[in-house]
Amino acid sequence: MDQITVRSRARVPAITCGSSATSSRLDRHLSVLAGPAVPQREAAEATSLMLELTTRDKTHERSDRGARVRRVSLFAPLRRLRRSLFGGR
Known part of the structure; x- marks a missing residue:
C-alpha cells in the first residue's frame, strides 16, 4: 500500500498583537496564505532561473537613454x- 506524503507548510513566526485570540486568528490566516512548502529541487531551479533572468549583460554597452527605456x-x-x-516615503 502506497503512503501518501503531504508537504509541510512553511513556518511563519507567531504574531503578538492584542489578545491571544487575535494572534491565533492571524496565524491561521497567514498559514493559509503561505501554502505548501516547495521541494528543495524546485526551489533551486527557481533560484537559478531568477538569477539567469536578472543578470545584467556586461558585454553589451548601452546609452543612458536606451538603458532607461x-x-x-x-x-x-x-x-x-x-x-x-x-x-x-
Whole structure:
C-alpha cells in the first residue's frame, strides 16, 4: 500500500498583537496564505532561473537613454506594496 506524503507548510513566526485570540486568528490566516512548502529541487531551479533572468549583460554597452527605456524593474510591485502597507516615503 502506497503512503501518501503531504508537504509541510512553511513556518511563519507567531504574531503578538492584542489578545491571544487575535494572534491565533492571524496565524491561521497567514498559514493559509503561505501554502505548501516547495521541494528543495524546485526551489533551486527557481533560484537559478531568477538569477539567469536578472543578470545584467556586461558585454553589451548601452546609452543612458536606451538603458532607461529598456530597463524593467522587477521590484516595482514590491515598492508599490510597501507604499500601500507602510505609507509614503
